[in-house]
Amino acid sequence: MNIAVIGTGYVGLVSGVCYAELGHDVYCVDKDPAKVELLQGGEVPIYEPGLQPLMRSNADAGRLKFTTDTATAIAGAEVVIIAVGTPPLPNGEADMQYIEVAAKEIGEAMNGYKVICVKSTVPVGTNERVRAIIADYYKGSFDNASVPEFLREGTAVQDTMNPDRVVFGTESKHAASLLTELHAPLTKEIVVTDIRSAEMIKYASNAFLATKISFINEIANICEKVGADVSEVAKGMGYDRRIGASFLRAGIGYGGSCFPKDTKALIQIAGNVAYDFKLLKAVVEVNQHQRYGVLDKLFNALGTLKGKTIAVWGLAFKPETDDVRESPALEIVDRLIALGAVPKVYDPVALESFRKVYDDPAMMWCQSAQEAIQGSDALCLLTEWKEFVEFDLAAIEAALANPILIDGRNVYSYEAVKGTGLSYYPVGRPVHHIEREYVHG
Numbered sequence: 001m002n003i004a005v006i007g008t009g010y011v012g013l014v015s016g017v018c019y020a021e022l023g024h025d026v027y028c029v030d031k032d033p034a035k036v037e038l039l040q041g042g043e044v045p046i047y048e049p050g051l052q053p054l055m056r057s058n059a060d061a062g063r064l065k066f067t068t069d070t071a072t073a074i075a076g077a078e079v080v081i082i083a084v085g086t087p088p089l090p091n092g093e094a095d096m097q098y099i100e101v102a103a104k105e106i107g108e109a110m111n112g113y114k115v116i117c118v119k120s121t122v123p124v125g126t127n128e129r130v131r132a133i134i135a136d137y138y139k140g141s142f143d144n145a146s147v148p149e150f151l152r153e154g155t156a157v158q159d160t161m162n163p164d165r166v167v168f169g170t171e172s173k174h175a176a177s178l179l180t181e182l183h184a185p186l187t188k189e190i191v192v193t194d195i196r197s198a199e200m201i202k203y204a205s206n207a208f209l210a211t212k213i214s215f216i217n218e219i220a221n222i223c224e225k226v227g228a229d230v231s232e233v234a235k236g237m238g239y240d241r242r243i244g245a246s247f248l249r250a251g252i253g254y255g256g257s258c259f260p261k262d263t264k265a266l267i268q269i270a271g272n273v274a275y276d277f278k279l280l281k282a283v284v285e286v287n288q289h290q291r292y293g294v295l296d297k298l299f300n301a302l303g304t305l306k307g308k309t310i311a312v313w314g315l316a317f318k319p320e321t322d323d324v325r326e327s328p329a330l331e332i333v334d335r336l337i338a339l340g341a342v343p344k345v346y347d348p349v350a351l352e353s354f355r356k357v358y359d360d361p362a363m364m365w366c367q368s369a370q371e372a373i374q375g376s377d378a379l380c381l382l383t384e385w386k387e388f389v390e391f392d393l394a395a396i397e398a399a400l401a402n403p404i405l406i407d408g409r410n411v412y413s414y415e416a417v418k419g420t421g422l423s424y425y426p427v428g429r430p431v432h433h434i435e436r437e438y439v440h441g
């Protein structure tokens, strides 16, 4: 099959590479010439495990090409997949400007029948709008489909090649059979539905996962007050197949380019039809508040943050990505500085992407985990990178001026911590406190 993918971000690039891996001929377009030049040279502009070798092998096999010109990419395509960004507007609504431009460019370049798919996460009704824009420019026949994407960053290739399900919404039998043929090698679980329901499935799925996270975070906050351990609670809940074990890891709240944006967008979508989505509003509020738990624990441990150097391990919103969009670390570092502390930050891959969106003369940028903890007054672990999980706890204790470990992701076990002199503050689990005189100043 000949496929064109519009937008080579996290979703478009991974999708394009994986469709090529299935043996299809894929032409990817991006408006950003620097990105396209990098891709044409065999370089991947994002950190995503497994993506680069797969991209190079498919490009070398002649199945994967890149261009900045939409007309070139779609000329021979039977299926056109729109995967441009839909970032949040200040009021929470999804910004449709990139979708509108992409639709116009496709409309202008149409040269025959094609199936136009929207993979970006878009409000209900967007596929109809895309159809109308294309129809303004192209009077021939074409079909539409909503093909929402469910991949996660950090495991994007694996998620795309082995999805739990593929969903598409279309009114066209021909489009349905073409898309079924395209996705059948990936999964047996193919849900074919109407366009509006497919658009809603995407928002409802992300909102539900975000709800699970805020739910377990609230349980964690109660656990802290009643002396229970949220890890044990989640384990005990997760064996119930109606609940499921996944997405019950308590921590510092969800971040990333999607949960924060999509929950707010769904609240707006509901609001636009005069529906007050109270539950989801609470999910967002709980998530916002959860970030401050780290700061409360630092206060409890140190009394004041003024003049303290605080090691921060992890800036990405999750491990195995360089993405810092809506990362809880952004707000935590900002607060630390506002409270007079000096954050010594380190992340194995996200230092540069963090520096592009947040920089402050009060910060110390560290080139290793060890450098960040050396002589610091406390350590906050914000992203559960393997490097941090495997770090020797005795070495953490030895390096810190005050051996205080705030574990925002619950990665260490009490057994391991008990063998050290660390005061350990996890999330939703009892504190392991060692009485001692702290170094001040």
Ligand SMILES: NC(=O)C1=CN([C@@H]2O[C@H](COP(=O)(O)OP(=O)(O)OC[C@H]3O[C@@H](n4cnc5c(N)ncnc54)[C@H](O)[C@@H]3O)[C@@H](O)[C@H]2O)C=CC1
Pocket: 006, 007, 008, 009, 010, 011, 012, 029, 030, 031, 032, 035, 083, 084, 085, 086, 098, 101, 102, 105, 119, 120, 121, 122, 149, 150, 151, 152, 153, 257, 258
């Ligand atoms: N990042 C993720 O993990 C997931 C994202 N999504 C959704 O997929 C969509 C894309 O997200 P990302 O890939 O993260 O975005 P991104 O911001 O990483 O990439 C979007 C790309 O589209 C390009 N672009 C914009 N307008 C264009 C045009 N007219 N023609 C060609 N290229 C154009 C931009 O230059 C950029 O490279 C969003 O709606 C997002 O909500 C869905 C599932 C997972």
Ligand SMILES: O=C(O)[C@H]1O[C@H](OP(=O)(O)OP(=O)(O)OC[C@H]2O[C@@H](n3ccc(=O)[nH]c3=O)[C@H](O)[C@@H]2O)[C@H](O)[C@@H](O)[C@@H]1O
Pocket: 121, 149, 150, 151, 152, 153, 154, 206, 209, 213, 246, 247, 248, 249, 250, 251, 252, 253, 254, 255, 256, 257, 258, 259, 317, 318
């Ligand atoms: O629409 C999207 O963009 C994507 O959003 C999420 O994927 P992603 O944001 O890449 O990463 P997740 O693994 O879902 O993690 C999101 C955030 O939730 C946090 N999280 C996750 C799970 C958990 O149990 N606890 C928890 O705090 C993570 O630390 C992270 O900050 C969804 O999992 C994907 O299915 C969806 O396609």
